[in-house]
Amino acid sequence: MKELILKRLKEIETEYDVTVLFASETGSRAWGFPSPDSDYDVRFIYMHPQDWYLAIDEKRDSIEYLNGDLDLVGWDIRKSLQLLRKSNAAMFERLQSPIIYLEQTEFREKLNQLAPAYFSPKAGLHHYLSMAFSYFKTCEASEMVKLKSYFYLLRTALASFWIIEKNSVPPLLFQDLLPLVEDRNTQEKIAMLLSMKSQQDETYLHPKEPELENYLKTILDYCECKAPEIKAHKGETEPINQLFRETLFEIK
Incomplete structure (x- = not known):
């Protein structure tokens, strides 16, 4: 199944002209209690070329592929970082997943270093x-x-x-x-x-x-x-802005 997942991710990169930065398993397979017929719930973060982010109009910031027991959902890097700033639980779960399908290692490491500061x-x-x-x-x-x-x-x-x-x-x-x-x-x-x-x-x-x-x-x-x-907490915006800019200019 991993080979099929990687194949689909590569097809998504070509079809949508994006780079997949990070892809991991979520759901029961990642939680540690799958059934024999559990779906593969793959979640990924992707990035467009630089010019995509310079338009004034809002654009679609997610990609979905569902086929049989394979469920792939991706969020654009900007959306992902915005959700991290809001302490989105799904972002923390994706980063903790023990099943990693694809990653730009430096991006994942930097994101993991920043993430705890945004947990509310x-x-x-x-x-x-x-x-x-x-x-x-x-x-x-x-x-x-x-x-x-x-x-x-x-x-x-x-x-x-x-x-x-x-x-x-x-x-x-x-x-x-x-x-x-x-x-x-x-x-x-x-x-x-x-x-x-x-x-x-x-x-x-x-x-x-x-x-x-x-x-x-x-x-x-x-x-x-x-x-x-229980108290609320909101992390600073500039560190994730910096990660966004670094990733945008460093990863082609």
């Missing part, structure tokens, strides 16, 4: 906590629950808990969030479900897990209670 705990918590409550409602309402829904709920709830407890960017890998779970029974239940998910397809419906749901509701209520204490 308040924005991150709002992102993950709102998603977690939405997933919880989906799970709570069903007697047979999609196993992937339980893991989406687990990941977003624990990411919220991480921000409350550590006031930092939550790790992308699900396994790195699990030390937050101190209850042994819950640990064993999650381990069992992880093993099951690696063997079942995306449509698998699992019998309701009331104890797991109760545990996660306790986590969500705690995070919601602590949310007003």
Whole structure:
């Protein structure tokens, strides 16, 4: 699959006259709990030639390619850096991905060095906590629950808990969030479900897990209670402006 992904990225570069600066896997494959039939969710940052950025009209700043189980979505470098300044959670997840398909090494290194200065705990918590409550409602309402829904709920709830407890960017890998779970029974239940998910397809419906749901509701209520204490943060614009200019003039 990696060869196909690289082929498609090269085709995108030719078709749109862009340079792909960075491409990584996101979604369940990057989070560490894929199903056998999980899609490949590839996200990339690209750059146009210099003159593209000198026009007065707004232009399309994203590229999408969807075909079967291959889902590629790219953001222009300017859009990507604007979103980083806003502490966009997706940007932090893409940079943490353990599965890298393509990269301009110096660009990625500079972006990784800058990124922590733009993380806003308040924005991150709002992102993950709102998603977690939405997933919880989906799970709570069903007697047979999609196993992937339980893991989406687990990941977003624990990411919220991480921000409350550590006031930092939550790790992308699900396994790195699990030390937050101190209850042994819950640990064993999650381990069992992880093993099951690696063997079942995306449509698998699992019998309701009331104890797991109760545990996660306790986590969500705690995070919601602590949310007003979490502070907002906004990084300076000039460092990412500098990265934008350097990349634009250095990478052809």
